[in-house]
Amino acid sequence: MEQANISELLTEQRNERTRHLDRLSIEEIAELMNREDETVALSVRKALPQITAAIERIVEALRSGGRLIYIGAGTSGRLGVLDASECPPTFGVSPELVQGIIAGGDRAIRHAIENAEDDAEAGRRDAAAVVTAHDAVVGITASGRTPYVIAAIQEARRIGAVTASISCNSGTPLSAAAEWPIEVPVGPEIVTGSTRLKAGTAQKLVLNMLSTVTMIQLGKVHDNLMVNVQATNHKLKQRVVHIVMDATGVDRPTAADYCERAGGDARVAILMQRYAIGREEALDALKRARDHFGEADKLLAGR
Template sequence: MVQQEKNQTVTEQRNAKSHQLDRLSVREIVTLMNEEDQTVAHSVSGAIPQISNAAEAVVEAMTLGGRLFYIGAGTSGRLGVLDASECPPTFGVEPDLFNGLIAGGEKAIRAAIENAEDDEEAGVRAIADVARAGDIVVGITASGTAPYVIGAMREANRLGLATVGISCNRDTPLSAVVKYPIEVPVGPEIITGSTRLKAGTAQKMVLNMLSSTAMIQMGKVYGNLMVNVQATNKKLRERTIRIIEEATGADEETARRYGNEAEGDARVAILMLMFKVSRQKASDTLVQVRNHFGNAVKQLEQSQGSSS
């Protein structure tokens, strides 16, 4: 029988299903991992109300000019850095709109610096050094107890910033110090305490929801098309052409011609095609609506409707 210690967080407890893990075959190990991973999405679904509240806070902060800071240690910190680094090219936003901070600094992205998470004052300094009024800070820690993250969130609170906490246990110290707590209790890992597994997957899912929802709400997506994608390599340039085709119904030759005229900006090319306007008019309209593509479409629809 697997014994559980009362003072352990659930993510640190032993998983009864994997008590004989080292005796399993390769097929049995990967099957068990897959079965456990299938429980993660269900756990995340239970936190949808909390995630929605946090996502609304992110949208509000960004709409008013604020930036988002993820802060965590170890796997949690790396996941924050990953999401922050992927958002600018995906959604065509300024590089400093999404930021990832990790205990131990940039070196910790590639190499484990395990004791860095215990430095609460370092977390305080990390936020104090970069935050400004209107920003929002998302603390990430599977256990919900990392002092580095707790310190960072307390400093963010002191500065009057909106705070979100993502943890994988219930009633965590992190949840107690943030305005928008998100708890995704995934249960014990198949390798005891290895929160890079289910907990890491859950955290990544939540981060996907927060950042993607914010960008969709801010008009960086049209339908389900990444109209703001930055065409910085061959693959993305070809994707831009396909996006123009999908959004307008144009053939490939036309989409490519307009894409070139718009210098790779799918939004401009789409507006030019949809409304038969000049590149300058399309660009000016986007500026007028603060680069919210859906609002640019509505504005041109209204202007052309009133002039007909």
């Protein structure tokens, strides 16, 4: 795969606003970094039409039984793994539903394996081993030119999956490879070429949108409450009680009682309280609604 001259990339340019960075005080550097970070959200805002289009395709894929798979290298890969790993505890979904693949494998999550990103064949191989035609696959790379990620997206598209991409330059090869490209050109970094900074922040913001909006559309959120949260520790058990209180208006002891009878499932507790039903009936409604809380609520309301 032919490589572009890295010096031509926007993410590799020197930032004129951060010249003499090493001569500034700690406070001055922190203030400068904060000012630069303020520009990232504005860059993401400009990409909202692209982000919306990609989310629409992702939701369609998951509603049809597919999965959301992130593929990246280095910092971008780690951000994909991070976003995927947060979905089960936050939205109560299977770890299989949202997955993160990183160049170099799991070891690359903690240890930099910089040459892994250049292995296009590994990208094709890793995608072929996981992706199906039902899935939605998002390639993530700040430069938009990483061979591993481009090859993975090309393979995913050949298989028939929905393909999207996130890059922080314009007109990238990755964007050309994906059906639904997202480009967030955040400009030169504070430290030249350190794309874990503004580019990484932009990618994190976009990934937040992709997974969160998708899960909302799949009924994993009620109002603005994460009713699918898994109560796996003391803090989360308390959060579930608060969610039930907020959703139903009952007091803490009553909410705690419903949570206990619901087996710690906020959705079940809310439905039990709202419709004066037992745990099994609430679970049956959720099953019939394919775990979409809003649809389960409608089913019970229309009895």
